[in-house]
Amino acid sequence: MGARKHIAAEKLKEARKNLYFAKLKGVPSSPRKMRYVVDMIRGMEVNRALGVLRFSKKQAAQDIEKLLLSAIANWEAKNDRKAEDGELFVSRVFVDEGVTMKRMRPAPRGRGYRIRKRSNHVTLFVDAKTNDEK
Numbered sequence: 522m523g524a525r526k527h528i529a530a531e532k533l534k535e536a537r538k539n540l541y542f543a544k545l546k547g548v549p550s551s552p553r554k555m556r557y558v559v560d561m562i563r564g565m566e567v568n569r570a571l572g573v574l575r576f577s578k579k580q581a582a583q584d585i586e587k588l589l590l591s592a593i594a595n596w597e598a599k600n601d602r603k604a605e606d607g608e609l610f611v612s613r614v615f616v617d618e619g620v621t622m623k624r625m626r627p628a629p630r631g632r633g634y635r636i637r638k639r640s641n642h643v644t645l646f647v648d649a650k651t652n653d654e655k
Contacts, residue, residue, distance in 0.1 A: 541599060543592035545643040547619055548584055552641040555581045555616045559643065567593060567609040567647060585643065592647045604649075612648040616641050 522530070548555065558581040562570040567589065574586040589611070597604055619640035625633040 538599075540646065541592060541596040541648065542644060542646040543588050543595055545584060545588045545645075548581075548641050548643060549638070550581055550584075550641065551639040552616045552618050554579070555585075555641050555643060558582050558585050559614050559616055562589070562611055563614055565611050566607060567604070567611065568606060570611055585645070588643060588645050589647075592645050596647050596649070608649050608651070609647050610650060611645065613646040614644065616643050618642075 558574070558577065558579050561573055561577070562585070565573070570589060571586060574582045574589065593604060593609060596609060619642050621640070622638040624636040624638060626636050628634045
């Protein structure tokens with residue numbers, strides 16, 4: 522790695538020290554379905570978001586719930602203490618499109634219809650309200 526890239530990588534690593542996030546890659550559902558669930562919890566306080574996800578009927582809510590618990594654990598590990606009630610909130614969350622598997626389904630008259638099996642990547646950031654006020 523060149524010197525310029527090394528310096529840029531060090532700056533990026535330093536900037537990520539005060540970001541608390543979790544990533545979920547290759548989830549086998551379409552990004553559109555996942556965005557419905559993600560939009561429900563964006564900007565919400567963490568305990569309230571966990572309650573919303575727990576009682577949601579969407580299948581994607583289970584994946585997002587595990588991801589949110591992971592992000593909370595990452596925050597607690599970096600700060601060496603437990604999160605208090607009402608301290609953390611979901612600051613940013615976004616869904617990106619992942620790999621699309623292409624399959625063929627038999628169709629009438631010897632044709633084939635293409636089936637796209639989509640996947641997505643979810644990134645969820647949590648932040649403390651005390652950090653936001655400074």
